[in-house]
Amino acid sequence: MTDLPSAPARDGRAQGTPTPSGTGRTAVRRGPADPVKALMHRHRELCERAVDPLEIAAGLEAHGVTDRTAARFRHRDVFSLAEELYARVPRDTQHPLIPRELTAPSVGWALRALLPGTVCAVAVEGVRLTDGGARPVVGTLGAIAFTVTLTLVLRRGPLRAGPGTRPVAVLGAVWLMAYAAGGDGLLDEALRGGPDGAWPLDPATVTGLALAVAPALWCAHLFSARARRKLDSSRGLAEFTGRSRPLLLATVALYIGGLALCLTATQLAYGTRGFAGALALGVLLWLARLLAAHGFSAAATKVLTAAAGTELLALATVFAGRLPGCAPLARPVDALVRTWGPGALPALVCGAAALALLARAVAVLARASAHVDQ
Structure with a gap:
């Protein structure tokens, strides 16, 4: 029984057909690799923790991937490429990821934001109400207290x-x-x-x-x-x-x-x-x-x-x-x-x-x- 011929490759040769090489040996011509799969493995952590394709697109943008780069992966833009990455990465359907939300600031957070101004106002009034050698001491202590308060407030928050x-x-x-x-x-x-x-x-x-x-x-x-x-x-x-x-x-x-x-x-x-x-x-x-x-x-x-x-x-x-x-x-x-x-x-x-x-x-x-x- 005669075997059926395989489908021709894009260059007119069958995939895996030996082709002559310049060294006298035959080299096997391999089919094209999956570039999107390579990109997916490179950014696998980003793709796995993303809650939607837009988050993947934002992460790719941060890594320098542009619409022109996406065109090399046969996609019209970064968002289209991100949609394919999001669809191809396996996920745990039993424990879906919950989108992160920014909650409104609490009353305590809002009050802490007032501390630097309050400390500075008290320090300024202390300097105005003192004179002589006590004034530079009060000013120095006030400046230290303001610096510490401002540092603590800015260390957390937006x-x-x-x-x-x-x-x-x-x-x-x-x-x-x-x-x-x-x-x-x-x-x-x-x-x-x-x-x-x-x-x-x-x-x-x-x-x-x-x-x-x-x-x-x-x-x-x-x-x-x-x-x-x-x-x-x-x-x-x-x-x-x-x-x-x-x-x-x-x-x-x-x-x-x-x-x-x-x-x-x-x-x-x-x-x-x-x-x-x-x-x-x-x-x-x-x-x-x-x-x-x-x-x-x-x-x-x-x-x-x-x-x-x-x-x-x-x-x-x-x-x-x-x-x-x-x-x-x-x-x-x-x-x-x-x-x-x-x-x-x-x-x-x-x-x-x-x-x-x-x-x-x-x-x-x-x-x-x-x-x-x-």
């Missing part, structure tokens, strides 16, 4: 910094806060030939920024919770991106409103001074922390370092201008302060830095991968 946060970012934020407390007064005294002693501090800005920690945490939680819900209800990555960008901008506007209320209240209590600079600094610090919490600490570190370095350089040029032949170094800062006041420097520097971080946040926080636990 503004907890992700892995990769660098100490230089913390140093930059500390310098920006220190400049907000006394930088304007030091700059004004330096341009007048001083300082001859202690220069005036600005308790309104420091207290207002400390009180704004509460709306910063609440707004960050609101953004994370709403973004996660949109991720679960979106039918594709492009749809999620289109829905998350307006959400981010609305959350930024909401935080700016809360920050403005805190600064207005403290500046009415202690005297109005440097409102624009304090507002810009508050937005800058919040965006930097929000980016770090979602795994984009590199951008936050660079911008915070640049802003702190610019303010430090501005002060340095004023003092360097007193050296023989170096007077032109201080002229740009002197002209800025004479025209707009000492608060113009932090407003300009922190405002530009905040805009840069906002552009970065709009670009990266609209991605689905920024809201999926890695």
Whole structure:
């Protein structure tokens, strides 16, 4: 009985037919491997713990898989590829995975967010009510208590910094806060030939920024919770991106409103001074922390370092201008302060830095991968 011929392969040869090789030996031509299966094994943990195809798509996006990459797997986009991966990974049907939900903050969580502002307000009042040698002691203890409280509050919650946060970012934020407390007064005294002693501090800005920690945490939680819900209800990555960008901008506007209320209240209590600079600094610090919490600490570190370095350089040029032949170094800062006041420097520097971080946040926080636990 004659065997039936096998179906021809795409190149006109039967699969497994020996073909001549350049070394005189015959090589067996194998059929094409399954590239999707190879990708599935490479990201098996992601595929097994995903609760829906969109979570797989977000994870693939975080690993650099784009629509162009998906085309090499014969899929129109990343979401289509994720649907096949989700369907092909075996699952335990008796114990289905439960989608993760972000619950509303409890009363205790909301009250803890008020602690940094409360501690700072008490410390400022303690400094105002004391004099002589007791004042620096009270100020130092108050600064330590505020730092400890702020660290404990930020260690948990929606503004907890992700892995990769660098100490230089913390140093930059500390310098920006220190400049907000006394930088304007030091700059004004330096341009007048001083300082001859202690220069005036600005308790309104420091207290207002400390009180704004509460709306910063609440707004960050609101953004994370709403973004996660949109991720679960979106039918594709492009749809999620289109829905998350307006959400981010609305959350930024909401935080700016809360920050403005805190600064207005403290500046009415202690005297109005440097409102624009304090507002810009508050937005800058919040965006930097929000980016770090979602795994984009590199951008936050660079911008915070640049802003702190610019303010430090501005002060340095004023003092360097007193050296023989170096007077032109201080002229740009002197002209800025004479025209707009000492608060113009932090407003300009922190405002530009905040805009840069906002552009970065709009670009990266609209991605689905920024809201999926890695």
